[in-house]
Amino acid sequence: MLLISLTGFGLYMTWHKGLFQWIILTDNTRICVVIVFAFAVGSGLAGWRSIYLSRQFRYFDQIQSGFTDFKLGQSICHDYLTHPLAHPSEGQLMAEVMAERARGSHQVGWFVTGLMIKLGLLGTVVGFIMMLSSLEGLEQLDISDIKTLMQQMTQGMGVAMNTTLVGLIGSILLGVQFLMLDRHADKLIAATVDYAHRNVKAS
Incomplete structure (x- = not known):
């Protein structure tokens, strides 16, 4: 929640100051x-x-309280605990299935995070190409064309810097989100497996 608030505040400030519009x-x-x-x-x-x-997590708390009336696929913890292969000696496969359901789609988020960095680097390359291409025909340049040349070079440098900055900041913010999601998914998996082991020992 804190991360969402900080991200929202940062976006509001960049929009309010006109920085976001200027970059775009x-x-x-x-x-x-x-x-x-x-x-x-x-x-x-x-x-x-x-x-x-x-x-x-809410379903898991209900399971610990004794509630077990879940539909198949509704609770990944309940599906793991009630599966015939969930015994500690045989439950490695089911634990992997539960882990895949808990955090498998996070790989899409990590791909998008990496894609943003690559897009930022692509913008850097494109910006420098734009800047260097403006130097073509420099030997025929007269004084009146210097202003146009400087504007083209500044535009290319701006593209290079802005895309890199936006790509890095965006990838960092998105990466933090999915890092926290991975940690919460791992916590849920560990708690479920530990609960299953304790129940087997108690029985």
Whole structure:
């Protein structure tokens, strides 16, 4: 919740100060737009997974309280605990299945995180190409063309810097979200396996 609040506040401030609009409007390659869209998609996935894991934790608390009336597939913890192969000596496969259901789709989020970095680096390369291409025909350049040349070079450098900055900041924020989701998924898996082992020993 704190991360969402800080991210929202940062986005509000960049929008309020006009920095966000300036970055988007000055990037004629539209790579920043793609990065922002990827961040929005990744954050949406992270939000959906956060709700899913919160629901699974609530189901696990109900299981510990003695409630077991779950439909098949509703609770990954209940499916693991009631599966015939869930005995500690044979339950490795089912634990892996539960882990896949708990955090498998997080790989999509990590892919988007890496994609944002690569898009930022692509923008860096494109920006430098734009800057260097403006130097063509420099030997025929007269004084009146220097202003145009400087504007083209500045535009290329701006594209390189802005796309790199947006890509890095977006990937860091999205990476933190999925790191926290992975930690919560691991916590749920460990608690479920430990609960299964304690029940077997008690019986």
